[in-house]
Amino acid sequence: MSAPSHVPESAEQSDAVDVAVTAPAGRSDTENRSLRQIAWQRLRRDKVAMISGVVVVLLILSxxxxxxxxxxxxxPPTQFNQDLIDPMRRIPYIDPENPELGVDRWGGLSGDHLLGVEPTTGRDLFSRILYGAQISLLxxxxxxxxxxxxxxxxGILAGYLGGWVDTVISRxxxxxxxxxxxxxxxxxxxxxxxxMLGLQGNGLRIGVIVFIIGFFNWPYIARIVRGQTLSLREREFVEAARSLGASNRHILFREILPNLVTPIVVYATLLIPTNILFEAALSFLGVGINPPTPSWGKMLSEAVxxxxxxxxFIVFPGLAIFVTVLAFNLFGDGLRDAFDPKTSD
Incomplete structure (x- = not known):
């Protein structure tokens, strides 16, 4: 009996071949869906995840x-409007043209200032929240x-090579x-x-924060990738590629890595809100983004x-952080459920 003329290149292709062979005659083409098609249909049925995804897209566009x-x-987010602020109580007037009416505890929300203005400075709160989103998302x-x-x-090196490489990376x-x-x-x-490195001011601080978060948080995703790789390296499509003389580099990045995209994307979606909170916490403590550049964490600190x-003043930036983190978390949960093979179709 001659050898098969084609070897599936990935686990997903192998599963698709099995489905096509075993599917009973007369069944519609929709029964032979790929894993991504199945995941997309599950995600579309998850209304909470879809709404959260729309919110995430709107936040990014904003x-x-x-x-x-x-x-x-x-x-402009750095424009001072001292004429709107009571110099004694440092909060906005009810009507700047009639100061005798007193101050407005709710910030003078109006068509000119959609979310009111900051105490003390009178800077537009709507503009600062939008520009703060740039910093947080960046x-x-x-x-x-x-x-x-x-x-x-x-993670993929540790899981595939094993031995002393796995030991060193795991430690x-x-x-x-x-x-x-x-x-x-x-x-x-x-x-x-x-x-340092030609960076100054907030450019340097953003670079340092990105380095700290990225460089010291990699073990979490590395553990997930290592565990998945330990399972994938024993699969038939990897053995087939190895028997055909494929190099380790080819197997790692052309056979195994494409099958890790799903857990990587899901974990990254859940990691983004954690990083948003981390940046906000640093700015709140005074070691994040320097003023006058807007930052949600710094705005919360100034609101105390x-x-x-x-x-x-404390509600709007806090609400911005809450909605952003909640939307990313719910969307990440929806992605995880959609790609989970144990989820009922």
């Missing part, structure tokens, strides 16, 4: 087009990219997981000299003295 939105609906996405790239590379994971990340970030951001006299 951050990207913040300058345009501010031009239409707001004011840091979160870049840090996640670094974390995923490093964790995937080391490195344990060491990195033992770092008190928040304390280390506070200490490192505070001592990095200006002008006014939580009784101007509660809106």
């Amino acid at each position: 951050a990207v087009f913040a300058p345009l939105l501010v031009k239409w609906f707001g004011h 840091v979160a996405f870049l840090a996640t990219l670094v974390c995923v790239a490093l964790g995937t590379f080391l 490195a994971m344990d060491i990195f997981l033992a770092f008190p990340l928040m304390l280390f970030a506070i200490a490192l951001v505070g001592v990095i000299p200006e002008g 003295p006014f939580y009784q006299t101007a509660p809106y």
Whole structure:
């Protein structure tokens, strides 16, 4: 009997071949769906995940087009409007043209200032929240990219090669997981000299925060990738590629890695909100983004003295963080359920 003329290149192709062979005659083509088609149909049925996905897209678009939105609906985020603020109580007037009417505990929301203005400075809160989204999403996405790239590379090496390579990488994971990340970030951001690597000001701080989050969080995804790789390296399509003389590099990056895309994407989606909270926490503690550049965490820190006299100031940036983190988490949960083979179709 002659050898088969074609060997499936991946686990997904192998599963598709099995389905096509065993499917009973007369069944519709929809029964022979790929894994991605099945996952997409499950995701579409998950209304919470779909709504969260729409919110995520809107948040990203709002951050990207913040300058345009501010031009239409707001004011420059660093523009001071002291004429709107009561110099004694440092919160906005009810009517700046009639100061005798007193101050407005809700920030003077109006068509000119959609979310009101900050106490003390009078800066437009709507504009600062939009520009703060740029910082939060930029840091979160870049840090996640670094974390995923490093964790995937080391995890797949540890899982496939095994032996001393696996031992060294696994012990490195344990060491990195033992770092008190928040304390280390506070200490490192505070001592990095200006002008390092040609960066200054907030550019340097963003670079340091991205490095800290990405470099010290890679063991989490590396463990997931290592475990998946240990399973995949024993699959038939890997054995077939090895028997045909494929190199380790080909097997790692052409056979195994494509089958790791799903868990990597799901984990990255769940990691982004964690990084948003981490950046906000650093800015809240005063070691993140420097003023006057807007940051949600810094806005919360500045709102603490006014939580009784101007509660809106703490509500809006807090709500921005809450909605963003919740949307990413719910969307990530939906992706995880959609790609889970144990989920009923």
